Amino acid sequence: MSVVDSGRIWYDRPLRIVQTVLRQPDAAAYDAAEAIDYVKRLNGNVLVVNGGGLHAFYPSEVPGHHRVDGLKGDMLEDLCRRAREADVRLLLRVDFRGGHHDMFLRHPDWFSYDADGAPLFVAGLHAASPISPYRNEGYGFPIVRELLERYNVDGIWENSPSFGELAYGQHVAAAFRRDTGLELPRSANHEDPAYRAWMRWRYTCVLQHTKAMRELIKGYGEDKAYGPEAPAMLDVEWLRRSAQDIVEQSAEWDIVAAPTFDVIRGSFGSSLQPVPLWRSEEVTKYLKAARPDKTPVILFGPFDNQSRYTAVVGQELKLWLAGALAHCGAFWDCTFVGTSGRDFIDQRNQDIVAEYYGLLRENEDVFLDARPVAEVAVVHSRTTEERFGSDDAREDGYVTHVRGVELALFENHICFDVLPQARLDGESLARYRTVVLPNTAILTEEEAEVLRTYVAGGGGLVATYETSLRDADGQVRTEYALADVFGVRSLGVQLGPLPYAYSLLRSRNELTAGLEQTLVCTNEGWIWLVAPTDGAKVPVTLVPEVVPQPPERGWVDTMETDLPVLVTSEHGSGRSAFFPGQTDRLFASSGHPDYGILLRNAVLWTSGGGRQLIETDAPPSVHVSVTRQDAVGRTVVHLVNYCGGYRRPITHTQPVPDIRISVRVDGVPSRARLLRTGSEIPMELKDGRVVVTVPVVEEYEAVVLEP
Secondary structure (H helix, E strand, O other), X not given: OOOEEOOEEHHHOOOEEEEEOOOHHHHOOOOHHHHHHHHHHOOOOEEEEEEEOOOEOOOOOOOOOOEOOOOOOOHXXXXXXXXXXOOOEEEEEEEOOEEOHHHHHHOHHHOOEOOOOOEOEEOOEEEOOOOOOOOOOOOHHHHHHHHHHHOOOOEEEEEOOXXXXXXXXXXXXXXXXXXXXOOOOOOOOOOOHHHHHHXXXXXXXXXXXXXXXXXXXXXXXXXXXXXXXXOOOOOHHHHHHHOOOHHHHHOOOOOOEEEOOOOOOOOOOOOOOOOOOOHHHHHHHHHHHHOOOOOOEEEEOOEOOOOOOOEOOHHHHHHHHHHHHOOOOEEEEEEOOOOOHHHOOXXXXXXXXXXXXXXXXXXXXXXXXXXXXXXXXXXXXHHHHHHHOOXXXXXXXXXXHHHHHHHHHHHOOOOEEEEXXXXXXXXXXOOOOEEEEOOOOEOOHHHHHHHHXXXXXXXXXXXXXXXXXEOOOOOEOOOOOOHHHHOEEEEEEEEOOOOOEEEEEOOOOHHHOOOOOOOEEEEOOOEEEEEEOOOOEEEEEEEOOOOOOOHHHOOOOOOOOOOEEEEEEEEXXXXXXXXXXXXXXXXXXXXXXXXXXXXXXXXXXXXXOOOOOEEEOOOOOEEEEEEEEOOOOEEEEEEEEOOOOOOOOOOOOOOXXXXXXXXXXXXXXXXXXXXXXXXXXXXXXXXXXEEEEEEEEOOEEEEEEEO
């Protein structure tokens, strides 16, 4: 593969990356030929291996750079030669998250401290911030220069360029005072202006380091790739301790990637907590929206990320990889337990990785420059997640709201994008019929105005709970910034929790479709009291509580109230549907289908009705998405089948036969074929739509509509 293949730099093709994160003893007997053979066996096209930082895996001459014990010769030189011969790209991993104690003793001012002045540690090493000389010209940059000058590698992968939530030090205090005029905050208090400034400033520092690292690497050629490790959306604790904004940072990346390691660990039989089975889908969607011109890459582990010597259940890994393919994604196999597959004491899952890497390799033309097609956008708010989210579902005030909306859309086969809040602009929103704001509490006045203009121009808006109730600093407003769009005014009162509450259906129309045989739905959690303004309608109201015990007292005189659970309004040419309670969160946490029905109806109503992009008889657990290659006019319909057991991990996927799909297309396709088998299937053209029947879906299939 040439540096520029048909006018395209190598890292702008779909990547099939294999990473072996070497342990210290691995260097002594490293077999470069076997490592490259392993990449080829997995159908990979890129190898990532340790370079330096925490430990030098080569004969480094940078002062203080600890060589790994037992290092013989120059394993990187041999690896570079063999990678070139095999047409495999080679990236070197560097890690400057922390320093050894001898470096700390020489340069104590380079490292981080807590508010009491005690040294901070990360994985037993002295922590260093992204603006520390240790991570930059004092230590980190000389190592990167040495690697790029000595070895003919294709780029650098930087591990953990993050900034601790309360990580101080001399250089940090001076820089913060210089940039903000403030002294360092002493605690995590959101009411303290210094703390709020600190939280924002950390992101600026990480971005500054990212730009400097990119400039350094690009000094050795545009074909040298740069990418750092960054947290994916809805990983709250990592977000807080990293201060990394993917939208900002990815403008500096050549490889847009994020970890999605936890296929199984901690799921406890749940399909949603701590991560859903379709985690790779939401992350791939987010990465693609953050950097639309790049192919998003998910880092995954064929081994459990906590129990790193044992393989994850293979069937779930298949679904994880299929979910990335279904949204224009590519792969990064990250393994921590040896130099190649023959070293692993658990060798399961290698055939699965090879299968999906091979599927991407053989069908690269179908995935190259593909974009997702969707008519609904679910907004992800980094600032709201950072302030109110938690990885503990019981404490969470954001993640479960997003997941509830995603679940409702997936189950109803409504194609959607996950749109970073930083992409809230008129051009981005114009692509969608409806935008959903799941408890997007923190919203700036500028963002509110963009959304107001979007709805007035004919767009649809669905919002929940505290959306727009807080300003850019997270401070509570006296009124929703989008009150006029929602058609409400806040009464400033919150009720809850309400374990025995209900929703009373006051109207029979599109907003209550599917609930014809009941007058009430369950309703729990918290709710803000609002009053509708002129012209707004209230199809669903709150029945505060009907206590179930003792049963003789389980009744109320009337279920009629004027407390809205759902308010609908028309604003300009568009529509809005506002849930002042936690309908989305409750769909994820309690699972009652009535919550999902109300969310689905709100999305369809605000979209203006009419036929959806996809219509199918697939069961809810088969996710359907659409991608398109505009340059060649090819449309692909992807199906990921999560039909399995009653608990996680899913060890067997139940094949689903004869799935009928009707999809709206541009142009007139010449034929339809199945991606996995290549066989053609009959198609019908009618009213600008293609109708096909997929004979069977195992864990993944795709229908390729050729121009």
